[in-house]
Amino acid sequence: MSVEIVETAPEVKNPILILAVPGAGLVSIIAADHLIKVADLKEVGRIDSPLFPPVIGVKDGVAMHTVKIYGGKGLYVVKAEVPLPIDPLLKLTISVLDWIARKRPKLAIVMGGVPEEDRIKVEKPQVMAVFSSEEAKSLAEGMGGELMKEGYLSGYAAFFLREASRRGVPAAALMVQSFAAYPDPGAAAEVLKAIEPILGFDVDISQLEAESETIRLKLKELMAKTVQTAKEAPAPMYIG
DSSP states (O other): OOOEEEEEEEEOOOOOEEEEOOOGGGGHHHHHHHHHTTTOEEEHHHHHHHOOOOOEETTTTEOOOOOEEEEEEEEEEESSOOOHHHHHHHHHHHHHHHHHHOOOOOOEEEEEEOTTTTTTGGGSSEEEESSSSHHHHTTTTTTOSSEEEEEESSSSHHHHHHHHHHHTTEEEEEEEESSSSSSHHHHHHHHHHHHHHHHOOOOHHHHHHHHHHHHHHHHHHHHHHEEEEEEESOOOOOOO
């Protein structure tokens, strides 16, 4: 079964891509939502597949796709609004990388949380970065996050980097200490701070910080579904 990507606006050449899927702390979803809002990104496409769970969004009585593409300011944000089982998630990732490779992107980024048992004691979550190549690392010069020096990375982030490398797409995985099963706007804020230098515009996180409790309540149900789905898929792991 195929994954269909439909663009509804003129394409952007040499963009930055951010792929956001539900995971630990919903870090990438919270970060993507805030980025879409502050940068005033518009919906420019959708992604669908018979492989995806039988779930639709509804707005004003009209069915909406649950994997959307937002664009603007030289940026694409692909956001999955529902958790995907491992096989559809990997096929989505492959299709998105095939699609973005044709646009010769500056950089493709995946963000995610790494569950931290003592997260409540961590005032400033640490952001860790891994790149698909030396070229990708040089292209992202100025981006925040501490480089993982050596060891092994497993899970979804590893799959994303490997598939990006196979397609010649410069890519980065940014992972941050986060709660495992609790929406974590604080961790999302740290990831946004890390990527801001390469975006070309300011990302004001003050509203994200001010509305953190509202965000947690709003995403409570999605977090529960994500935890359930995640039992079937390994979380990102770094083995030093």
